[in-house]
Amino acid sequence: MSRPHWFSIRKELTPRRRCLLGILAFVLPLAVWSAVSYVPWIWHPMVKVTDAGDVAWLRVGTLIERKQFAEAAAATTLAGERAPKGYRANPIYLPAPHAVGRALYTAFTTKPVLRGDLWLHESLGMSLRTIFWGFVISSAAGVPLGILCGAFASVSRTAEPFVDFVRYMPAPAFGALMVAIFGIHLEPKIAIIVIGTFFQQVLVVANTVRKVDCGLLEAAQTLGAKRRHLVLRVLVPASLPDLYNDLRILLGWAWTYLIVAEVIGVSSGITFFINQQAKYRNFDNVYAAIVIIGIIGLATDQVLAFIGTRLFAWKNPRRSRLRALVIGFLKADGVLVKKFNRNAGRPARAAGAVGGL
Numbered sequence: 001m002s003r004p005h006w007f008s009i010r011k012e013l014t015p016r017r018r019c020l021l022g023i024l025a026f027v028l029p030l031a032v033w034s035a036v037s038y039v040p041w042i043w044h045p046m047v048k049v050t051d052a053g054d055v056a057w058l059r060v061g062t063l064i065e066r067k068q069f070a071e072a073a074a075a076t077t078l079a080g081e082r083a084p085k086g087y088r089a090n091p092i093y094l095p096a097p098h099a100v101g102r103a104l105y106t107a108f109t110t111k112p113v114l115r116g117d118l119w120l121h122e123s124l125g126m127s128l129r130t131i132f133w134g135f136v137i138s139s140a141a142g143v144p145l146g147i148l149c150g151a152f153a154s155v156s157r158t159a160e161p162f163v164d165f166v167r168y169m170p171a172p173a174f175g176a177l178m179v180a181i182f183g184i185h186l187e188p189k190i191a192i193i194v195i196g197t198f199f200q201q202v203l204v205v206a207n208t209v210r211k212v213d214c215g216l217l218e219a220a221q222t223l224g225a226k227r228r229h230l231v232l233r234v235l236v237p238a239s240l241p242d243l244y245n246d247l248r249i250l251l252g253w254a255w256t257y258l259i260v261a262e263v264i265g266v267s268s269g270i271t272f273f274i275n276q277q278a279k280y281r282n283f284d285n286v287y288a289a290i291v292i293i294g295i296i297g298l299a300t301d302q303v304l305a306f307i308g309t310r311l312f313a314w315k316n317p318r319r320s321r322l323r324a325l326v327i328g329f330l331k332a333d334g335v336l337v338k339k340f341n342r343n344a345g346r347p348a349r350a351a352g353a354v355g356g357l
Contacts, residue, residue: 030097033097034097036094037095038096040088043090044088044090045066045091046063046065046088047065047069047086047088048061048062048063048086048088049061049064049085049086050085050086050087051085053073053076053082053084053085054076054082054083058084063089063091066088072084092283093283100284100287104291104292107285107288107289108121118272120273123268123269123270123273124296126186126268127258127262127269127270128296130189130190130193131193131251133190134189134191134193134197134254134261135251137194138197138201138254142199142201143201143243143247145159146201146203146204146205146209147206147235149203149209150206150208150209150235160202160206163199163202166199167200167203171257171260171261172257172260172264174195175192179264179265184265184266185266186268188265189269192257192264193258196256196257197253197254197257200253204250208243208246209243211239212234212238216234216238217234220234240312241315244304244311244312248301248305251300258271259271259274263275270289270292273289274286274289274290
């Protein structure tokens with residue numbers, strides 16, 4: 001069997017190709033960054049002075065624009081004085097990859113400049129607490145409301161117009177109000193995360209619940225299921241895998257509000273570290289902190305995705321050990337095996353729940 005084309009529409013790639021493209025997704029940006037950093041004739045709009053010559057206002061190590069450096073060198077040469085020397089360099093706000101790589105270690109081991117400032121791991125821990133509590137509170141309210149909106153048209157018509165109205169309002173616009181209500185410490189930051197994710201959660205969850213196969217509901221109603229059972233034992237189990245993926249994606253949405261949330265009230269967390277390092281012009285530490293956020297987010301997403309494949313293995317029959325085990329028990333009855341295989345694409349837990357009504 002021939003391999004699928006690289007650009008086959010709606011066709012899955014082979015594992016080797018997926019792995020290769022996943023690596024390239026990171027290698028290509030790193031290659032561009034390295035080229036801009038290490039190849040002298042690519043960009044490098046500045047000159048780093050190695051010898052000031054007879055130019056009084058220049059200092060060794062100073063970064064100046066190439067045009068300005070050329071004018072200073074031409075002026076000193078014309079006057080018969082010693083011209084400055086230097087080499088092409090990038091602006092201070094674009095450190096080389098090796099400097100950022102080194103900062104990923106030194107940022108954790110370097111003592112804060114000012115007494116009372118937090119270490120990087122302490123700032124990071126504060127940011128993680130903000131994300132955790134903000135997302136937990138948002139999910140505790142948004143998921144149930146979203147399920148109700150997806151299940152009952154009356155709830156949807158009552159709640160969704162207002163939710164749709166508020167979700168277009170920028171969450172940072174509520175910053176001053178949250179400070180007035182909750183103070184200047186951690187609480188208003190958590191509130192911004194909640195505001196930024198709650199209204200999106202309601203609509204996303206409601207839309208997921210509406211996608212549940214109506215045949216499951218009809219089968220449960222035929223068996224005499226009550227309204228409460230239809231929601232708790234059919235809609236929720238059937239939509240649970242997709243709800244899990246929705247929350248995993250919405251967690252990334254919460255991270256996008258972190259930087260804005262942490263400047264509200266007393267600046268704290270990883271945002272405080274980034275701003276402080278930028279103030280000291282330690283941009284390698286700034287990049288390191290940004291990379292750390294990306295690493296945490298990606299690692300969290302991949303771990304949750306892996307857990308999801310184990311929790312809902314029955315969602316994909318080809319990977320389901322449970323399905324293989326059940327088929328083994330039903331081999332003696334060909335009718336049951338055919339029925340099981342025919343319905344394998346449907347959510348097994350929901351079907352089991354309907355059968356137990």
